[in-house]
Amino acid sequence: MLKNKTIAFLGAGNMAEAMISGTVQSGKIPKDQIIVSNRSNKEKLQEINEKYGVRTLLKDELPFNEIDILILAMKPKDIDKALDSINHLVKSNTVIMSVLAGITTSHMEEQLPGGQSVIRVMPNTSSMLKESATAISAGRFTSEEDMMNAKELLSSIGEVYVIDESKMDIFTGIAGSGPAYFYYLMEHIEKTGAEAGLDPQMARKIGAQTIFGAAKMMLEREESPTQLRENVTSPNGTTAAGLDALAQFGGGKAISEAVKGAEKRSKEISSELQSRQLVTN
Ligand SMILES: NC(=O)C1=CN([C@@H]2O[C@H](COP(=O)(O)OP(=O)(O)OC[C@H]3O[C@@H](n4cnc5c(N)ncnc54)[C@H](O)[C@@H]3O)[C@@H](O)[C@H]2O)C=CC1
Ligand SMILES: O=C(O)[C@@H]1CCC=N1
Structure with a gap:
């Protein structure tokens, strides 16, 4: 066509x-x-x-x-x-x-x-x-x-x-802006890996392959993200320690707030344009 x-x-x-x-x-x-x-x-x-x-x-x-x-x-x-x-x-x-x-x-x-x-x-x-x-x-x-x-x-x-x-603003918050959240995550993974002595290029590849593998699991397996997370997490193991730190520093909330912040901005852009106040670059 x-x-x-x-x-x-x-x-x-x-x-x-x-x-x-x-x-x-x-x-x-x-x-x-x-x-x-x-x-x-x-x-x-x-x-x-x-x-x-x-x-x-x-x-x-x-x-x-x-x-x-x-x-x-x-x-x-x-x-x-x-x-x-x-x-x-x-x-x-x-x-x-x-x-x-x-x-x-x-x-x-x-x-x-x-x-x-x-x-x-x-x-x-x-x-x-x-x-x-x-x-x-x-x-x-x-x-x-x-x-x-x-x-x-x-x-x-x-x-x-x-x-x-009516769902376009939340879609924008998740998928339109979403790649940036993962790049931000990767910036931190790469930096932390490099600080611990990994070659930065290798840290970049390791981080990317880990995200790619997790994304593929989400697309190709039936388990919920909660189940997949639990499968990685041994009692008193390394993942539990990592997840505890994420929770302690508000990781989950930060992710939700990122999506909501982008959704809100998408709505604001519409209303600012209507009232001729839009001044983004
Ligand atoms: N960058 C992203 O990840 C995404 C961007 N978008 C949307 O895509 C749009 C563009 O974003 P970017 O490409 O990042 O911006 P950009 O600033 O890189 O590109 C904007 C382009 O529009 C041109 N332009 C401005 N006024 C024009 C006009 N009257 N006629 C013809 N060309 C004109 C500029 O010269 C420039 O080439 C935005 O509205 C954004 O909301 C949507 C999804 C993702
Ligand atoms: O940041 C923005 O406004 C654009 C729309 C979605 C991704 N980039």
């Missing part, structure tokens, strides 16, 4: 690049049907063109008549300016997919010509290696076919979950 579609990215930053990398590796869409654009940074576009072989253009050069799916990938604070600059140019049957945290489909629909199909998407940067956990929510004017195409496109960068938009 996607074979003849032209996909364009508006915004060529970290998230767009991760999605482009995964999509190109999947081979689902010919490279010359992927267009990447930004406002003025030609060097960045050239770098993307050389790395991935996709078409690159400045935003003002985009061939809007050819675009079937337009992926918005700028920062949330830039959404209104971006929509204002394209709302008279997009074809009525172009599907708008937005990866912006906290920006609702209704906010975008209000600024686009009546009836435009808008899909809210929350990927993460593991798209780069086709390992994203991505959620999609349909807007008011999105058809079944639009959702099928979105699912097919995004399955090229990982797993896709169709969720109600």
